[in-house]
Amino acid sequence: MANHASALKRARQNAARNLRNRATKTRVKHMVKTVRQEIAAKSAEDARGKLNDAKAMIDKAAKKGVIHKKTAARKISRLTKMVNTLKA
Helix, strand or coil, X not given: CCCCHXXXXXHHHHHHHHHHHHHHHHHXXXXXXXXHHHHHCCCHHHHHHHHHHHHHHHHHHHHCXXXXXXXXXXXXXXXXXXXXXXXX
16 A cells, blocks of 8 residues: 555545546446447437437547547447448
C-alpha cells in the first residue's frame, strides 16, 4: 500500500477513474448489444436510430481515452456495415 501523501492521492484518483471508465465501457457494450438486437429483429429504422446513439457513446468513450480511437472506429464501422445490410 502507498505510504506517501502523493501516492495515496494517486491511488484514490486511480480508483475513481477505474469506476468511471468501467461504467463508460459497460454503457458502450449495452449500446452495441441493443443495436445488434435491432438488427436481429430486422427493424431497419430502429436499428438506425440506435446506431446513432451508439456512435455518439463510442466516440465519447474514445475521446475520453476509455477505449482506443481505432477500437472505436472499428466498432462503429462494423455496426454501420451490419445496419446497412438491412436495407439491401
